[in-house]
Amino acid sequence: LRVFVVRLGHRHIRDQRTTTHLFLTARAFGADGIIYFGQRDKELEVRIKEFTNVWGGPFEVKYGNGVIEFFREWQENGGEIVHLTMYGLLIQNVIEEIRNSNVDKLIVVGGSKVPSFVYNFADWNVAVTSQPHSEISALSVFLHELFEGQELLKTYRNAKLDIVPQTKGKKVVNKHA
């Protein structure tokens, strides 16, 4: 089972920080990679690759062109699409059904304006609360529920740095030192 996050409508510079948070969240909570649409942002791609170099992988970042074709092809290949939106069905009511459907998943996270075809393509429109908050928290809690907390145990390959959990302070091990 592979899980990829889709970021729609990325805007260079304006969204740099929130998209970086979103990509790192996808990586830290067990997604295999991210495909983003909107404006291409090579700085962002480089930054995420640097994170993966230092903290381990694998984690893919790809720029996509043509969302509709991409969604269509994904579903034709047997994959499913989950769209995170505050207007969707409540996560607590649908997460079990989503977990039980054991095929590859795209988790789609909108930008400010999500075109209506996204709602229609989605196999599930899912609300992580019906309240306004953040696509970053929606994604993290969704993945945490999808993987039932098992993502917290994930280990990463070829990490250069490793943190050793501490009661107080910081302990970082440089594995190549």
Place this chain on the structure above:
Amino acid sequence: LRVFVVRLGHRHIRDQRTTTHLFLTARAFGADGIIYFGQRDKELEVRIKEFTNVWGGPFEVKYGNGVIEFFREWQENGGEIVHLTMYGLLIQNVIEEIRNSNVDKLIVVGGSKVPSFVYNFADWNVAVTSQPHSEISALSVFLHELFEGQELLKTYRNAKLDIVPQTKGKKVVNKHA
């Protein structure tokens, strides 16, 4: 049991979007309010109050002066402090102990540079994974675990708008119409 989120080192303009996401996340995942330190940002306060007016409350936003005095007083009044940091103990190993300690909690979320006194004041330094990601996802997953998913059932008082979960599309009810 009351739970407040503390944001350290807010920077006006630069952090506006991420701090807004953080505040809305605190509200949507069951915190009673937020106290922020760093640069005062009245626009941010107004924006959060507008959200609470539209989507319901209660949810408090306060600007704090003097973190050390604030932490000291909180603990003297019997409250506890949880500091979210990638260097801390893993959430899966400490969340039960934190839940069982049934007193008011501050959940502290750093900015880019967290002074070492924060680690020392904290009753728990907690890592939501030892990987770099986002204070927004750390906060949401922490609160989701602290409240054991019950925060998803929370209702808000005096909301003007209400979303009715849908399979496709959007349904918003204006309660004053």
